[in-house]
Amino acid sequence: MRSYIIKRLLYSVIIAWGILTITFILLRVGPTSPVDRYILNIAAKGQDVESVRQAIEARYGLDKPIIEQYLLYMGNLLQGKWGWSFSASQPVMELIGSHWIYSFQLILLATIFAIILGVGLGILSAVNQNTKIDYATSIFSFIGISIPGFWLGLMLILVFAVYLGVFKTFYDTSYPIWSLENLRQLIMPVLALGTGELAGYVRYTRSAMLDNLRKEFVTTARAKGLSERTVIGKHVLRNAVLPLVTIIMFDLGSIVFGGAYLTEIVFGIPGLGQVSFNAIFANDYAVVIAVTLIGTFMVLFINLATDLIYTYLDPRIRYD
Amino acid sequence: MKTWFYTRRGIVKAVNGVDFDLRQGECLCLVGESGCGKSVTALSLLRLFDSPPGKIVSGKVMFAGIDLANCPVEQVRRVRGKEIAMVFQNAQSALNPVFTIGDQIMEQINAHGRYNRADARKKARLLLEEMNIPQAENALNMYPHQMSGGMKQRAMIAMGLSCDPSILIADEPTTAVDVTIRAQIMFILQELKTRRNMSIIFITHDLSLVREIGDRAAVIYGGRVVEIAPVETILTDPAHPYTRGLIACLPDISTNLKRLPSIPGNTPNPIDLPEGCTFHPRCRDVMDVCRSTEPALVNIAGVHKVACHLYDNAGAFIA
Numbered sequence: 001m002r003s004y005i006i007k008r009l010l011y012s013v014i015i016a017w018g019i020l021t022i023t024f025i026l027l028r029v030g031p032t033s034p035v036d037r038y039i040l041n042i043a044a045k046g047q048d049v050e051s052v053r054q055a056i057e058a059r060y061g062l063d064k065p066i067i068e069q070y071l072l073y074m075g076n077l078l079q080g081k082w083g084w085s086f087s088a089s090q091p092v093m094e095l096i097g098s099h100w101i102y103s104f105q106l107i108l109l110a111t112i113f114a115i116i117l118g119v120g121l122g123i124l125s126a127v128n129q130n131t132k133i134d135y136a137t138s139i140f141s142f143i144g145i146s147i148p149g150f151w152l153g154l155m156l157i158l159v160f161a162v163y164l165g166v167f168k169t170f171y172d173t174s175y176p177i178w179s180l181e182n183l184r185q186l187i188m189p190v191l192a193l194g195t196g197e198l199a200g201y202v203r204y205t206r207s208a209m210l211d212n213l214r215k216e217f218v219t220t221a222r223a224k225g226l227s228e229r230t231v232i233g234k235h236v237l238r239n240a241v242l243p244l245v246t247i248i249m250f251d252l253g254s255i256v257f258g259g260a261y262l263t264e265i266v267f268g269i270p271g272l273g274q275v276s277f278n279a280i281f282a283n284d285y286a287v288v289i290a291v292t293l294i295g296t297f298m299v300l301f302i303n304l305a306t307d308l309i310y311t312y313l314d315p316r317i318r319y320d
Numbered sequence: 321m322k323t324w325f326y327t328r329r330g331i332v333k334a335v336n337g338v339d340f341d342l343r344q345g346e347c348l349c350l351v352g353e354s355g356c357g358k359s360v361t362a363l364s365l366l367r368l369f370d371s372p373p374g375k376i377v378s379g380k381v382m383f384a385g386i387d388l389a390n391c392p393v394e395q396v397r398r399v400r401g402k403e404i405a406m407v408f409q410n411a412q413s414a415l416n417p418v419f420t421i422g423d424q425i426m427e428q429i430n431a432h433g434r435y436n437r438a439d440a441r442k443k444a445r446l447l448l449e450e451m452n453i454p455q456a457e458n459a460l461n462m463y464p465h466q467m468s469g470g471m472k473q474r475a476m477i478a479m480g481l482s483c484d485p486s487i488l489i490a491d492e493p494t495t496a497v498d499v500t501i502r503a504q505i506m507f508i509l510q511e512l513k514t515r516r517n518m519s520i521i522f523i524t525h526d527l528s529l530v531r532e533i534g535d536r537a538a539v540i541y542g543g544r545v546v547e548i549a550p551v552e553t554i555l556t557d558p559a560h561p562y563t564r565g566l567i568a569c570l571p572d573i574s575t576n577l578k579r580l581p582s583i584p585g586n587t588p589n590p591i592d593l594p595e596g597c598t599f600h601p602r603c604r605d606v607m608d609v610c611r612s613t614e615p616a617l618v619n620i621a622g623v624h625k626v627a628c629h630l631y632d633n634a635g636a637f638i639a
Contacts, residue, residue: 217416219368220408224428224479225401238418314418315463 001311004319005304012300019296020289024073027285028066034086034283035062060084073289083286087279092290095275100294101177103271107252107260109186110194115248118198122205127232129210137202144199149259153192153266160188171269193263197251204247208240215239242314249306253299321379321389322543323364326372330591334360334374336543336598339617342487347513347520349530349551351566352540353587358523359409361540362489365521366400367393383487402432405480409492411472415464421448422460425479432483447478451508470501477508481516488512489521494529506532527570531555536623539563542588542598545617549624559626561603597629605630 035056042052057063061072076083082092125137161169167188175182212218213236221235222228261273268274272291279287310317323335335357342348350358363369365381365388381388383404388396400406408414416424425444429435435443441460448456451474464472473493480488490509494502510533512518522533530537534551539560547560558564565583585602588594594601600610609629617627620636632638 216408216410216413219363220406220414220476221416222368223366223400223406223408225397225399225431225483226427227397227431230427230431235416235419239416315420316417316465 001319005308008304008307012297012304015300016293016296020077020293021070023289023292024070024285025066027283027288028069030283032283033062034060034285037087037282060086082290085279085284085287087282087284087287092286095287096272096290096294099270099275100272102171102173102269103260103264103273105177105182106186106189106193106263106269106271107255110190110197110260110263111248111252111255113190114194114197114201118201119205119244121198122202123209123232123237125202125206126209126213134206137206141199141202144195145203147196149192149196150262150266152195153189153263156188156192157267171267173270189263189267189269192266193255193259196259197255200251201244201248204244205240208243209236212236212239238313242310245306245309245313249302249309252302256298257295321361321364321381322377323360323369323374324377325369325374327591332373332590333543333593334590335364336590336593338538338540338543338545339379340538340545340548342519342521344486344519345513345517346535347509347522347533349534349537350521350523350540351525351527351530351537351554353525355587355590356540357543357590358540359491360543362406362491362521362523364389365489366404366406367396368400368406398432401428401480401485402483403485404487404489405483405485406489407473407477407480407491407493410496411476412464412469412496414476415472417464420461420463421467421475425460425475425482428479428482443482444478447482448475450481451475451478452504453478469497470504473497473501473505474508477505481512484516485518487519487521489523491523492525494524494526509533527555527566539566542593543590544598544627545625546599546628547624547626548617549626553621553624559620559624559631560599560628561605561630562599565602565604597627 035053038056039049039053042049054063061069064072073083082096084090085092085095088095121137121141125134128134157167157169160166168185171185171189172181175185209232213232215236218231218236221231226235260271261277263269264271264273265277272294276288276291278284279291307319311319321335321338322333325332325334338357338361340348350361352358360369360374364376367376367388376389379389383399386395386399388399415421419427422441422444425447426437426440429440429443444460445456448459453459453471453474459467459471459475464475467475473496477490477493488509493509494505497505506529509520509522513520513533520533522529524530530551536549537551537554538545538548539554539562540546541562547554547558547563549559554563555567558567562583568581569583571580583602588598588601596612597603597610597615600606603610607629613629615627615629616633617625618631618633619625620631630637
């Protein structure tokens with residue numbers, strides 16, 4: 001088991017290195033440069049563009065061959081130096097350090113919301129198969145799956161913020177993270193990000209529960225004289241949870257990389273999604289690479305965690 | 321008793337008139353081919369079939385003054401596993417793969433009584449020892465997939481016995497195991513009968529097992545009991561043409577047959593049972609009356625009952 005984990009961690013490092021290299025190269029082959037932004041300002045002031053460009057490129061090492069830049073970057077990274085953000089004029093880690101919490105709270109709350117409601121409704125739907133409850137849940141989840149999160153976000157803003165005035169139209173960073181006001185203003189973003197996942201979990205839970213409800217051990221459990229609550233909540237759910245863990249962990253990856261970015265932009269939440277969105281348009285290499293790398297490690301970590309959770313949930317699974 | 325399943329393709333009359341009694345310390349065998357309704361009969365006793373689509377449309381299951389077929393579910397639940405326990409055919413799929421054997425046994429003990437963890441565990445260990453499971457303490461911590469087929473089946477029986485039930489229903493407990501394990505399980509069941517004075521309902525399609533363990537046997541065909549009698553009578557002096565056919569199919573080692581005998585035709589489809597006697601399309605002694613009228617179960621000789629038109633209402637042989 002320990003050697004398995006070590007092996008997986010080594011693979012993770014190799015994968016992360018590969019992604020880092022690809023990101024690095026892709027950013028450099030584009031026709032734009034971080035200097036462009038400076039140049040625009042400087043040209044307007046009538047200064048000599050070419051000398052300024054050379055000065056900036058020399059300062060950040062952008063005039064060196066790309067291989068040398070790459071080696072320099074890697075060398076710095078290994079020493080824990082993540083570089084300088086041109087656009088924010090501060091070290092990359094400082095920038096990320098002051099923004100990650102906004103993404104984290106959003107992803108965490110949306111995931112908890114989706115899991116609790118999704119799994120709950122899925123169980124309800126399966127236990128009441130082919131009844132009105134089941135049909136209502138199914139219709140709700142089909143609609144939920146079909147609606148894109150960003151559109152739902154815009155509609156929520158339109159209805160609840162613009163028409164009804166229940167919420168503010170933008171995310172207010174003046175509230176402390178651990179305040180009720182902050183939690184309240186996260187309701188709409190969490191709905192926008194979590195509803196799609198929730199709807200999916202309802203479907204997956206329903207079918208996993210139905211699969212296991214028909215298994216023989218369920219009859220055994222009933223024959224033992226256990227209450228229906230124990231039969232469903234323990235014997236069936238514990239088996240149905242296995243495929244669910246796969247889906248939920250898999251989804252977490254797409255939330256981290258996709259859903260949360262868009263939601264942050266729609267609601268103006270200054271999280272990592274917005275940071276990297278701005279960094280991409282500013283050609284802020286170091287920031288883009290750092291955010292990509294953090295996301296990569298998150299996904300790799302989630303995958304490893306999934307595999308380890310399996311061994312706990314299903315005693316038949318062992319990695320040797 | 322009748323248990324029907326209301327499906328989209330029609331009404332499946334899985335149990336369509338099964339009637340028997342069970343005495344203390346007796347082993348009653350339910351015998352029949354696959355699909356004759358013997359397993360559904362067993363499930364119906366404790367209302368364990370899926371409902372819907374299943375429904376007990378008529379009949380009673382009388383146990384200690386309670387009608388299990390018509391009482392509230394909560395009352396049946398208290399009988400399940402405590403008074404009447406069930407052992408299933410395939411321990412591999414009947415045990416939950418994600419819980420240890422110990423957990424699964426202790427869960428049943430705790431469902432019907434208040435024990436602390438140590439006491440429940442000790443009780444579970446003693447049960448496994450009674451089932452001749454080696455290193456019982458160790459086995460408590462094993463998951464079903466870590467055990468052999470025979471061990472699983474014995475653990476399943478141990479679980480069934482965990483609340484000292486007065487009736488054990490064993491639904492083909494030896495079908496999924498090999499011959500040596502089968503011998504062990506049959507030995508255990510016989511011991512239980514004599515030592516604990518327990519009543520056993522033993523469901524099987526194997527007449528040699530009936531001879532080994534049964535006191536009485538009920539032959540089931542097309543969801544009905546067609547003959548019920550002491551095992552000796554059934555085996556040596558069967559009255560119903562179907563039972564006679566079954567006995568004739570038993571291979572005899574002393575004779576040298578080129579081809580094993582069989583009963584022509586198939587078991588009836590429970591959605592579309594034949595009119596009259598359900599066995600008439602396959603019966604060698606079929607008469608006109610068999611095609612239209614369902615024969616009643618009549619007493620032909622003391623404890624020997626049969627449902628066949630070859631016998632009149634007084635139980636005399638007419639044909």
